[in-house]
Amino acid sequence: MDADSVVGYFRNKSILITGSTGFLGKVLVEKILRVQPDVKKLFLLIRAPNVESAKLRLQTEVTAKEIFQLLKKKHGVGFENFIEEKICPLAGDIMHEDFGLDSAQLRALCKDIDIIVNGAATTNFSERYDAAFDVNVLGAKNVCAFANKCTKLKMLLHVSTAYVAGEQEGLIPEKPFLMGETLRVGTHLDIESEINLIKEARRELRANCSTEKAEKKTMKELGLKRARHFGWPNTYVFTKAMGEMIMGHLRGRFLVVIIRPSIITSTLKEPFPGWMEGIRTIDSVMIGYAKQILPFFIGDLDLIIDVVSSFTNRKPVE
Secondary structure (H helix, E strand, O other): OOHHHHHHHOOOOEEEEEOOOOHHHHHHHHHHHHHOOOOOEEEEEEOOOOHHHHHHHHHHHHHOOHHHHHHHHHHHHHHHHHHHHHEEEEEOOOOOHHHHOOHHHHHHHHHHOOEEEEOOOOOOOOOOHHHHHHHHHHHHHHHHHHHOOOOOOOEEEEEOOHHHHOOOOOOOOOOOOOOOOOOOOOOOOOHHHHHHHHHHHHHHHHHOOOOHHHHHHHHHHHHHHHHHHOOOOOHHHHHHHHHHHHHHHHOOOOEEEEEOOOOOOOOOOOOOOOOOOOOOOOHHHHHHHHOOOOOOOOOOOOOOOOOOOOOOOOOOOO
């Protein structure tokens, strides 16, 4: 399928996007509006107590960012009107059933949505187990439940991570995780049992009047312990793998597409080279190189690094 076909597909479509205030979400929203201004509507699910707060987060955390500068230049004084026409912020959260939307909102959305892009996630490798499970696993479950209510839904796109493959080596086939599948031979994963384990751990901590600090430490350790027991290196990739299982198990009549990006750094070309937000994972290494304060980086020359980044106006490092 060529790029023009993809662009054409989005014409007159209504798209629900979760995780739009994140780095990848901003890139997606900007790209759709730039290449297909005839998209019908982008519904952005934003964690907020009410619609006004959701609008404020949209304005300050999404459309105000530098990545939207090409769109601002194109539309000029009409930019805000264009955004208001094309984007509808929804105050809600994937951790809640029906995202916490009221019945009127829910009925209207279920009749209108053509595509769902689920990009909401917690990406902290050492997140506490209950927090990561709520977003990456139960959140996926709630997205699937909502998707099954959408009468004209064509596709559910779920953003996972390449690192659900764990620490396996060699050629790794792109195949979906089956419910209960693990990376460690001789183990079987029961997601309901993991839910009960988390609930029991919470009960014990509260019964013992544990401090917030102690509770956080215990839940982090529990997540890492469970991840390693089943063959995953950390809580993040473990819960993302479970999220994939949920997607495959609860899928309805619509197409489910799971994408597994590796490390995401900066934009390569569009809307301009080198845009990034915050400093995550390998970003500090590249920033050090761009600023010429890191002249070299120690590594194994026989290994392959799967990160491609771009920086403009960079002088060669001697």
